Amino acid sequence: MRGYACRRSPRKFSLKLFSVVDVKMAEISQEVLQGLDTVAQAKLRAAYAAVDNHVKDGQVVGIGSGSTVVFAVQRLAQRVRDENLRVICIPTSFQARQLILENKLVLGDLNANPVLDVAIDGADEVSAQLDCIKGGGGCLLQEKIVASNADQLIIIADYSKIADYLGSVWKKGVPLEVIADCYVPIMRKLEKMGGKPVLRMAKAKAGPCVTDNGNFIVDCDFGVMQEPAKLEQQLLSIPGLVETGFFLQMAVKAYFGMQDGSVKTLDAPARQ
Numbered sequence: 364m365r366g367y368a369c370r371r372s373p374r375k376f377s378l379k380l381f382s383v384v385d386v387k388m389a390e391i392s393q394e395v396l397q398g399l400d401t402v403a404q405a406k407l408r409a410a411y412a413a414v415d416n417h418v419k420d421g422q423v424v425g426i427g428s429g430s431t432v433v434f435a436v437q438r439l440a441q442r443v444r445d446e447n448l449r450v451i452c453i454p455t456s457f458q459a460r461q462l463i464l465e466n467k468l469v470l471g472d473l474n475a476n477p478v479l480d481v482a483i484d485g486a487d488e489v490s491a492q493l494d495c496i497k498g499g500g501g502c503l504l505q506e507k508i509v510a511s512n513a514d515q516l517i518i519i520a521d522y523s524k525i526a527d528y529l530g531s532v533w534k535k536g537v538p539l540e541v542i543a544d545c546y547v548p549i550m551r552k553l554e555k556m557g558g559k560p561v562l563r564m565a566k567a568k569a570g571p572c573v574t575d576n577g578n579f580i581v582d583c584d585f586g587v588m589q590e591p592a593k594l595e596q597q598l599l600s601i602p603g604l605v606e607t608g609f610f611l612q613m614a615v616k617a618y619f620g621m622q623d624g625s626v627k628t629l630d631a632p633a634r635q
């Protein structure tokens with residue numbers, strides 16, 4: 364077994380690590396929550412809290428991808444209307460671009476707006492160290508580029524994403540964006556590293572899932588990972604492997620919507 368992996372049973376995540384955020388629940392009307400199941404309501408509450416606490420007038424804001432971000436854009440659009448906020452939105456995917464346009468927000472791009480005040484994005488798994496796995500929706504490359512140009516990356520997620528170590532609750536493997544022409548040799552290398560790679564297939568199209576950048580996604584299970592940084596370095600040294608779904612030491616804060624309707628936050632530990 365490689366040094367980065369640990370297949371012991373994962374410990375439960377300690378909620379003592381969290382500090383409770385007082386979300387003004389009165390502002391979330393029953394009309395908005397109507398028809399949403401418990402998980403979707405948790406996503407919505409986390410998204411609303413993050414937008415309320417981190418977006419200010421005049422900012423350039425990175426818009427992540429996935430189902431939780433839909434609620435963040437909804438809240439941002441509401442605040443732009445109600446408070447006349449001037450905000451430029453930088454998308455992390457085609458989905459994000461559509462959300463920005465559909466909600467009549469101002470669409471920017473990284474070349475016109477290279478410095479972002481904040482990026483708000485979802486995650487597939489968040490560890491106690493605030494390291495994340497992302498890319499369950501195939502959008503990891505642009506998400507990482509946008510996040511790396513933001514002063515702050517804020518993660519929004521429901522309670523099911525919380526884990527002590529990466530790989531404890533997200534069992535689909537680490538999403539890896541790869542050049543289509545060499546996915547087979549890359550998968551062979553991943554197997555030699557001790558991983559279990561699977562080429563992600565499209566759902567409503569024959570053949571593999573093709574990313575917004577024209578690449579393939581390989582999901583690679585490495586078990587529970589105690590040292591993801593070491594593993595990521597090895598992965599990035601494989602030619603043709605464009606980017607990993609590890610977002611390590613990037614986020615400064617995560618908002619988690621909980622089952623009981625509360626929102627809890629996790630701050631990043633002190634980093635060197």
Ligand SMILES: O=C[C@H](O)[C@H](O)[C@H](O)COP(=O)(O)O
Binds near residue numbers: 427487497500506
């Ligand atoms: O590729 C997708 C992104 O990384 C998403 O942010 C991530 O999969 C979380 O998505 P959701 O908010 O739908 O759980």
